[in-house]
Every structure is written in structure tokens, then in C-alpha cells.
Amino acid sequence: MTNKTKIINGKLFVPDQPVIPFIEGDGIGKDITGPSQRVLDAAVAKAYGDEKRLIWKEVLAGEKAYKETGNYLPQETLDAFKEHLVGIKGPLQTPVGEGIRSLNVALRQTLDLYVCLRPVRWFKGVPSPIRYPSMVDMHIFRENTEDIYAGIEYMAGNDKSKKFRDFLINEMGVDKIRFPESSSFGVKPISKDGSVRLTKAAIEYAILRKLPSVTIVHKGNIMKFTEGAFKNWSYDLAETEFKLQTFTWRQYEKIREEKGQLDADKALDEAKKDGKVIVKDCITDAFLQESLLHPWDHSVIATMNLNGDYISDQLAAMVGGIGISPGANINYQSGYAIFEATHGTAPNIAGTGKANPGSLILSGVMMLEYLGWDEAAEHVYDAMEHVFAKRKVTSDLHSQMEGATLLTTSEFADEIIKNMH
DSSP, X not given: OXXXXXXXXXXXXXXXXXXXXXXXXXXXXXXXXXXXXXXXXXXXXXXXXXXXXXXXXXXXXXXXXXXXXXXXXXXXXXXXXXXXXXXXXXXXXXXXXXXXXXXXXXXXXXXXXXXXXXXXXXXXXXXXXXXXXXXXXXXXXXXXXXXGGGOOEEOTTSHHXXXXXXXXXXXXXXXXXXXXXXXXXXXXXXXXXHHHHHHHHHHHHHHHTTOSEEEEEEOTTTSTTTHHHHHHHHHHHHHHTXXXXXXXHHHHHHHHHHHOHHHHHHHHHHHHHTTOEEEEEXXXXXXXXXXXXOGGGOOEEEEOHHHHHHHHHXXXXXXXXXXXXXXXXXXXXXXXXXXXXXXXXXXXXXXXXXXXXXXXXXXXXXXXXXXXXXXXXXXXXXXXXXXXXXXXXXXXXXXXXXXXXXXXXXXXXXXXXXXXX
16 A cells, blocks of 8 residues: 555545655754654554554755755755655754745745645643633634745845836836835735635635634735735635635625615624624734734634734734744645744754744644544644643743743653643
């Protein structure tokens, strides 16, 4: 029997012993990778005995790759992810002043991993700056390949910047560049194709998990033809392809204009009773406030790349910080998926035992869910709840918790394994 994960007609087929390519990562990557793998292996064994297991295959990227191959992102690494579809990675340090703009972005762009998925949930006992962190249960779908992160930029003073500036002024009649001689430029591509496939993944995720809403987060009041278009294309998709499973705020507003407030409220209530996903939108700055004041009003978030970057970090801070925030980069069409620690390389604490492996462990749990191994995933969630409730934590959380027991990176992983009941 093959040990390669495959996608056939849009469905993932996973063998009992899939090969999982992994990148150790830079800085604390070496500290957290082994303990995280031990937790995932223990959860799989607990759930399935000898029936299933993960076959780990190390592939190189970052500083380790450069030292061994002279290349920060070898072709062999990309080939391994393409061959086995599903993998996981530690944090990578982007080379300064040379080579690839960002190794993480390069992986996403090369494999067209158009969804950056960041689920945000609170574990009891973890310190939080908000009053009701238990109300936070959000799933961020951040578009991963377009927007400012596409990397189309021109530095002030160079020939390309001057050529671009002259084109805008002389060919396009742009007269709104305040300081043309000293301006740098960035281009923000937002396509209908990219917007629709992102929102489609978000709505399907909400339907599959029986989540109540999808919030389209945008700045369309100002950027009308990029972020505003993203909102409109997303609503168009919901009202056509998912018209039997969703009810949109745009439909609500239309009913209110034509028939009045009572009829609109009645239609919304009926949609909720029928279990339809409510698709709504929110301006980005308002959402940053809304998510703090009324987190229970938002479940799945669909947004563009730059907005998603801000939102992901704020929501992570609401439930304990990026040290326990998981993430994944997924192409639901090809099946390619790379799960990752969402924090940085923290070289100042590398090798000290202070690193929190929680982000990588929980990203591994997302990987188990993606593979369809939900029983193993639940073992880790349950065990982490017990460990946090006992206030046994690594250095980052220990400094915020009174009466907590300080654990090293490895000890924290051992404690999770012990609490798998």
C-alpha cells in the first residue's frame, strides 16, 4: 500500500502511514520540532494503536539548508511537498539583504497555498487581556497570494520607480501623489478569481463545521475597486453558489429597503433557524474593535492578505499570544497543505529550553484534522486543556501566571503526553 497522500476529484485520500515532510526551522525550530512530533506521535498511538502512524521525513529550508546546500529553499524541498501534499514546518528566518524576500511567502507562492488558516480558541487557565476569552472562537481565512504581499514594490529613486511614477502621472493622469519625487510605490492586486476561491473555502468550512457565520473583513469604503470588489465578489458567490446554505447581509438590506425592518428581521431569524450560514461584512478598523468587544458575533473570517496579518495577531493576543497560535497554508483544490508555527525564530532563546512548542503542536493538530484523524487531534486538545488548567507552562506564559509551574520545552510536551486520557 502506498504511503503517499493523494487528492482525487477534490477529495483527500490518506494512507495509514503517510509520509510527512517537515522543515525543522531556524532559531528555536530545533527546540520545538522534536517535542512537537513526540506529542503528535503519542496522540496517534493513543487513538489508533499500531493501526496508523506518521512517517516523518526531514526536508531543508532556511539557514540549515543554506549551510548544507548553498540554497535557502532547495528544489528538493518543494518537490517533497508536491509529492506528499501535506507537511509541517518550524519558523524560518528570512535572509537579510539578499536572496528570497521571505521564505514563508516563497513557499506559499510557489505551491499556490492560497488560504492562510488561523483558528483562534482559548484554553482555560491561559492568561488573557480580555474579560471573556472563552467567547473567542474564530477561524481566520486570510488570502495568501495577492494584495501587498505579492511583492510588487518599487523603491523611491530607482529607475523602475521613476518609470512607474511617470506612467501614473503621464499615461494614467494620476494627480494624487503628494511627493512624487520621493515616493516609493507598492501595487495591490486583488482578483476576482483569488477572492472567490478564498471565500468559497471559508463558506465551505463554515458549512462543514456547522459554524454560524462568515464575516467578510475589508476596507472597501476607501479602496473601492480592490477591497470593495473583494466584498462584492464574496457576496455574489454566497448568493449564487451557496444560495441554499447562506443568507447574506446584502439580502437582508435589500429586504429591509423593499419591505421594511420587520420583514428583514424575520428573514434573518428564519435563516438562523434553518441553520444557514450568515454571511456579513465589516470594515477592517471596525472589526478590530468589534472582535474585542463582541467576539461571539464572529466565527469564520474571510479577508485579504494584509488585513489578515493584523487580525491574526490581535486575535492571538486575546487568547494568550502567538506562542500558542496555530496556522496552516492550504490549497483546497490541489490538496497541498503546509502547517506551521506562526511565531518567529527567537534566536535569543534558542537552545535554552524556554521556547513554547504550543504553536507547532497545535498546527500539528490542525494537520491531523486535515488528514481526517480527528480522534488523535482531540486527544491533544483535551490534554492541553488539562495541562493549562494545572498551570504547568513554559517561560512565556509562566511570567504572566501566578502560582504556575515552570516547564522547559521538552517537559511541556511530556506533560501533554502524560495527560492524554
